[in-house]
Amino acid sequence: MEDESAIILPFRKVPSDEEERGLETVDVYISDVEPAETGRVLKFVQIHCPQAESLDRVKRIRKVTHDQGFTLNVLICLTSSITLDNLKLLIKQHDLESILSLRIHQISKYPPVTRVQFEEWNRLWPINFREDPRRDSRFSSEEIELLRNHMIRAIKLADIARSKGEVPVGCVIVDPEKAEIMCESHDTRTSSNHPLKHAVLNCINQVAMFEKTKLNSINDSLTPKKRKADKSDDQLAFSSDTLPELNILENKENSAGVYLCKGYDIFVTHEPCITCSMALVHSRIGRVFYGRSNNASGGLGSYYKIHTHHALNHHFKTFNGFLEDQIEMLMIDC
Amino acid sequence: MNSDTSQTITRIADDSEMIDETIHHKFMRQALIIAQEAYDSQEVPVGCVFVLDGETIIGSGRNRTNETCNGTRHAELEAVDSILSTNKYTSDIFRRCTLYVTVEPCVMCAYALRQLEIKHVYYGCANERFGGTGSIFEIHQDPNLKLHPPYPCEGGYYREESIMLLRKFFVRENENGKLFFLYINYVMKFYSYCMRSMK
Numbered sequence: 127m128e129d130e131s132a133i134i135l136p137f138r139k140v141p142s143d144e145e146e147r148g149l150e151t152v153d154v155y156i157s158d159v160e161p162a163e164t165g166r167v168l169k170f171v172q173i174h175c176p177q178a179e180s181l182d183r184v185k186r187i188r189k190v191t192h193d194q195g196f197t198l199n200v201l202i203c204l205t206s207s208i209t210l211d212n213l214k215l216l217i218k219q220h221d222l223e224s225i226l227s228l229r230i231h232q233i234s235k236y237p238p239v240t241r242v243q244f245e246e247w248n249r250l251w252p253i254n255f256r257e258d259p260r261r262d263s264r265f266s267s268e269e270i271e272l273l274r275n276h277m278i279r280a281i282k283l284a285d286i287a288r289s290k291g292e293v294p295v296g297c298v299i300v301d302p303e304k305a306e307i308m309c310e311s312h313d314t315r316t317s318s319n320h321p322l323k324h325a326v327l328n329c330i331n332q333v334a335m336f337e338k339t340k341l342n343s344i345n346d347s348l349t350p351k352k353r354k355a356d357k358s359d360d361q362l363a364f365s366s367d368t369l370p371e372l373n374i375l376e377n378k379e380n381s382a383g384v385y386l387c388k389g390y391d392i393f394v395t396h397e398p399c400i401t402c403s404m405a406l407v408h409s410r411i412g413r414v415f416y417g418r419s420n421n422a423s424g425g426l427g428s429y430y431k432i433h434t435h436h437a438l439n440h441h442f443k444t445f446n447g448f449l450e451d452q453i454e455m456l457m458i459d460c
Numbered sequence: 461m462n463s464d465t466s467q468t469i470t471r472i473a474d475d476s477e478m479i480d481e482t483i484h485h486k487f488m489r490q491a492l493i494i495a496q497e498a499y500d501s502q503e504v505p506v507g508c509v510f511v512l513d514g515e516t517i518i519g520s521g522r523n524r525t526n527e528t529c530n531g532t533r534h535a536e537l538e539a540v541d542s543i544l545s546t547n548k549y550t551s552d553i554f555r556r557c558t559l560y561v562t563v564e565p566c567v568m569c570a571y572a573l574r575q576l577e578i579k580h581v582y583y584g585c586a587n588e589r590f591g592g593t594g595s596i597f598e599i600h601q602d603p604n605l606k607l608h609p610p611y612p613c614e615g616g617y618y619r620e621e622s623i624m625l626l627r628k629f630f631v632r633e634n635e636n637g638k639l640f641f642l643y644i645n646y647v648m649k650f651y652s653y654c655m656r657s658m659k
């Protein structure tokens with residue numbers, strides 16, 4: 127086994143806002159507590175003190191070691207949920223005055239999502255953390271070579287576009303399981319006199335035409351009277367609370383049809399614009415690799431982070447900076 | 461099977477004596493008729509019309525995602541493509557166009573409309589899941605996007621009628637859902653079986 131952590135990636139993951147978040151803190155009441163009293167104190171905290179969902183992910187007791195041994199601290203509650211006077215009164219009512227001596231302490235306001243955040247934020251107060259394996263992005267050196275070849279192909283397509291007088295953006299859509307290029311295209315907005323003929327949209331349209339032909343031939347051979355693809359409800363509209371029926375449609379994602387790029391990778395020389403980024407959501411793309419950032423209208427990192435937006439129903443990993451020194455700067459919308 | 465909606469749409473389409481109806485409502489009625497067409501073709505019922513100089517409809521479109529196997533074929537993009545494919549107009553025509561669409565444009569279409577430098581957009585109901593002109597983002601007026609000017613966008617024109625069409629669509633989908641799901645599963649299994657046996 128090669129050591130994958132030693133491989134330097136030729137691209138960077140475009141993080142979500144959560145992954146990029148720095149430490150923000152919130153105030154809590156804590157107190158030293160004798161080991162023998164912890165059971166009684168925890169019971170008091172659980173039953174009588176205000177609870178907060180944000181405290182579910184932090185530990186209630188921490189151990190501080192020092193020269194004389196160790197001290198236990200107990201976290202009581204958020205300072206925002208009760209005044210100091212009221213809390214003192216509560217403590218008095220339960221005969222814990224002699225056991226608890228309150229002071230204010232800071233803990234991280236948000237749960238960490240990356241290991242780096244966890245290691246930093248955990249120093250303030252211990253946090254329960256389980257790394258989400260889906261966030262992990264490791265690549266073998268063989269895989270990186272394959273990815274590089276696809277990116278080189280996208281750059282080649284951008285060169286072809288330039289030689290035709292088009293905006294030099296190229297892209298390929300790949301099925302990573304078969305390591306097979308599904309479709310490739312470049313920007314054609316100049317020759318077609320159509321401002322929306324961007325490389326990514328062109329490529330998605332091509333995959334759709336390919337799928338449509340395939341599906342028609344299957345339908346022809348099976349049931350000539352009936353032709354149907356999977357359904358999309360993406361132009362819509364309501365939350366599933368308003369329309370519980372929507373869930374039925376979403377469950378159909380497992381079949382082919384409009385979610386046509388499911389599991390596919392796209393390699394594109396420049397960061398997709400907002401329109402193309404959302405088109406990739408509508409097509410359920412698997413992963414995106416791009417070279418240069420699009421400082422005019424980029425939807426995957428520059429202006430918006432459509433690939434990780436919490437309100438959208440499909441998320442995908444995005445990597446940038448891939449062979450960017452070989453890609454021409456582009457100051458226009460792409 | 462869709463008589464209620466058809467009747468409503470026809471009623472509002474025919475009723476020229478409607479009081480208090482603005483010009484925007486008149487064009488939105490046309491968009492609703494196109495949306496009904498989508499419904500009748502088993503597509504998500506969203507329809508739109510592009511109006512030149514506030515007077516003439518120069519193109520219309522409706523959702524075609526299922527027919528085309530393409531989740532990006534929304535009403536707005538369909539209409540734009542049909543307008544440009546006639547060669548009667550160049551893309552700067554959209555600067556003189558107002559769009560009437562039954563559902564708030566999604567994020568994709570919202571920025572597409574900005575790139576076309578659309579003059580004004582009116583919609584029926586909000587798009588809580590994908591809306592790009594207020595629901596999720598405000599792409600129509602984001603001051604950070606400097607390449608193309610912002611455009612005004614207003615909703616609520618025949619909102620109930622737009623929602624009713626969608627609701628009917630999903631109720632119908634739900635009824636057909638189970639059978640349809642089984643059918644697609646069968647097709648896909650058979651297909652992968654053929655693929656495997658060919659190897």
Ligand SMILES: [Zn+2]
Nearest residue numbers: 324399402460
């Ligand atoms: Zn684009």
Ligand SMILES: [Zn+2]
Nearest residue numbers: 534566568569
């Ligand atoms: Zn749309």
